[in-house]
Amino acid sequence: xxxxxxxxxxxxxxxxxxxxxxxxxxxxxxxxxxxxxxxxxxxxxxxxxxxxxxxxxxxxxxxxxxxxxxxxxxxxxxxxxxxxxxxxxxxxxxxxxxxxxxxxxxxxxxxxxxxxxxxxxxxxxxxxxxxxxxxxxxxxxxxxxxxxxxxxxxxxxxxxxxxxxxxxxxxxxxxxxxxxxxxxxxxxxxxxxxxxxxxx
Amino acid sequence: xxxxxxxxxxxxxxxxxxxxxxxxxxxxxxxxxxxxxxxxxxxxxxxxxxxxxxxxxxxxxxxxxxxxxxxxxxxxxxxxxxxxxxxxxxxxxxxxxxxxxxxxxxxxxxxxxxxxxxxxxxxxxxxxxxxxxxxxxxxxxxxxxxxxxxxxxxxxxxxxxxxxxxxxxxxxxxxxxxxxxxxxx
Numbered sequence: 001x002x003x004x005x006x007x008x009x010x011x012x013x014x015x016x017x018x019x020x021x022x023x024x025x026x027x028x029x030x031x032x033x034x035x036x037x038x039x040x041x042x043x044x045x046x047x048x049x050x051x052x053x054x055x056x057x058x059x060x061x062x063x064x065x066x067x068x069x070x071x072x073x074x075x076x077x078x079x080x081x082x083x084x085x086x087x088x089x090x091x092x093x094x095x096x097x098x099x100x101x102x103x104x105x106x107x108x109x110x111x112x113x114x115x116x117x118x119x120x121x122x123x124x125x126x127x128x129x130x131x132x133x134x135x136x137x138x139x140x141x142x143x144x145x146x147x148x149x150x151x152x153x154x155x156x157x158x159x160x161x162x163x164x165x166x167x168x169x170x171x172x173x174x175x176x177x178x179x180x181x182x183x184x185x186x187x188x189x190x191x192x193x194x195x196x197x198x199x200x
Numbered sequence: 201x202x203x204x205x206x207x208x209x210x211x212x213x214x215x216x217x218x219x220x221x222x223x224x225x226x227x228x229x230x231x232x233x234x235x236x237x238x239x240x241x242x243x244x245x246x247x248x249x250x251x252x253x254x255x256x257x258x259x260x261x262x263x264x265x266x267x268x269x270x271x272x273x274x275x276x277x278x279x280x281x282x283x284x285x286x287x288x289x290x291x292x293x294x295x296x297x298x299x300x301x302x303x304x305x306x307x308x309x310x311x312x313x314x315x316x317x318x319x320x321x322x323x324x325x326x327x328x329x330x331x332x333x334x335x336x337x338x339x340x341x342x343x344x345x346x347x348x349x350x351x352x353x354x355x356x357x358x359x360x361x362x363x364x365x366x367x368x369x370x371x372x373x374x375x376x377x378x379x380x381x382x383x384x385x
Contacts, residue, residue, distance in 0.1 A: 006375075007368035040380050041371060045343045047324050053243040057252065060260050061234050065227060068267045072225070 003027075004034045009041055112170060115177040122184035154179055212236040215279050222270045233270075234263050237280065241287045247340040248291040250298070250333060258294055262287040285355075288341060292355055295333050327377040335370035338363050 004012075008024045028034050158176050212218060212232070221229035238259065245258035265286050273282055328336060337356075341347040342363070347355075349363040356363070375381055 005368070006372045007365065010364070010368045010371060040375070044324075044371070044374060044378070044380070048328070048339070049344050051325065051328075053239050054246045054255075055239055056242045056256055056259055058256075060238075060256060060263075061231055064234065064260055064263045064267070065231065067264060068227075068230065071268070 003031065004037070009034070009038050012038060013041060013045070112174050112177060115174060115181055119177060119181045119184060122181065211240070211280060216275075219270065219273065219275070219279065222267075230267050230270075233266060233283075237283050238263075240280070241283060244284065244287050244340070244345065245291045247328070247344075248288070248333065248337045249294055254294055254298065255291075258287060258290045261290045265290070284345065288345070288347075288355055292337060295337060322377050324374075324378065327374050330377065331370050331373060335366050335373070338366040339370045339374075342367055 004024055004027060011021060012024055012028065028038065154176055158173070158180075161172050161176065218229050218232050218236075222233055241262050242255055242259045245262070246252065246255035249255045249258060262283070266283060269286075273279070322330065328339070331339065334356075338352055341352050341355075342349065349360040349367075352358075352363040353360045
């Protein structure tokens with residue numbers, strides 16, 4: 001006598017109806033061995049469900065909370081920087097400061113570090129202004145949006161360039177970092193000007 | 201009421217309030233979510249992953265995702281169902297990434313040769329642990345968590361038939377390893 005396969009038994013236990021189920025059910029009704037097998041399957045699943053839950057050995061929440069906080073801080077800083085950049089660049093563009101970046105075909109290795117350090121210093125200065133808490137007029141906000149896209153593009157280009165496996169990506173990196181610093185520089189000017197003009 | 205909705209009320213009785221607060225970024229509410237679902241998420245991850253370290257990483261990745269995405273949770277299904285799907289996806293992703301050697305055949309051979317020896321009969325925990333990662337994941341997701349073969353197939357990037365055959369093979373092995381095989385006429 002051919003008994004039901006495990007696949008057929010598992011299928012009979014399922015919620016849906018499979019093509020071979022009706023034949024299998026018919027067999028099941030007249031076969032005590034398969035009935036017993038199906039019962040064992042039910043019991044095994046019940047025992048699986050009844051296994052005691054496994055618990056983590058240590059508390060992972062502090063690590064998760066720290067990472068969530070760090071991500072928020074990063075977003076805040078980025079947002080503050082970008083909004084500030086937009087306003088600064090709007091003034092820079094208005095007074096014809098562009099182009100802000102000059103090509104340098106043969107940068108010496110220390111130059112990038114210097115430009116990066118300048119970028120960090122400017123970002124800290126902007127952070128102290130807390131641009132996120134300040135109100136922008138419509139025109140500045142519009143330009144800010146456009147510049148956010150520009151900055152995002154520069155950041156993406158920086159990421160890609162840093163990951164590139166070229167031997168000498170320094171010239172490109174220097175160009176990008178200078179572009180960033182140029183915009184940040186103008187931004188600080190704008191904030192100082194705006195603050196002194198409107199008493200912010 | 202579905203099983204996952206029941207789990208919601210059991211694990212987090214004031215889920216609606218906690219979710220509303222969590223959406224504003226309230227750290228206490230985010231922690232409340234973690235505390236409510238920490239054990240079931242870890243348990244699910246541990247049943248799928250090979251090591252406790254992997255399961256702990258899945259726990260962390262799951263709740264980072266929950267914290268990042270809670271604003272997008274639409275309350276259409278149960279909260280536990282939403283969290284559980286994130287956890288299952290993360291665990292299966294890790295399973296794919298790690299690509300552990302599948303040791304089913306070896307286990308079959310060793311256990312098969314000696315299955316008459318009652319000392320080698322395993323308890324359910326040990327037998328479950330001995331299944332390949334894929335089979336164990338299918339057994340757990342289908343039989344314990346209640347996912348359908350179609351849902352499992354979607355999460356694993358496989359077909360429903362694959363999920364069904366994995367489940368049947370896994371049960372055949374479990375039956376053998378647990379010493380449940382009986383001689384049939």
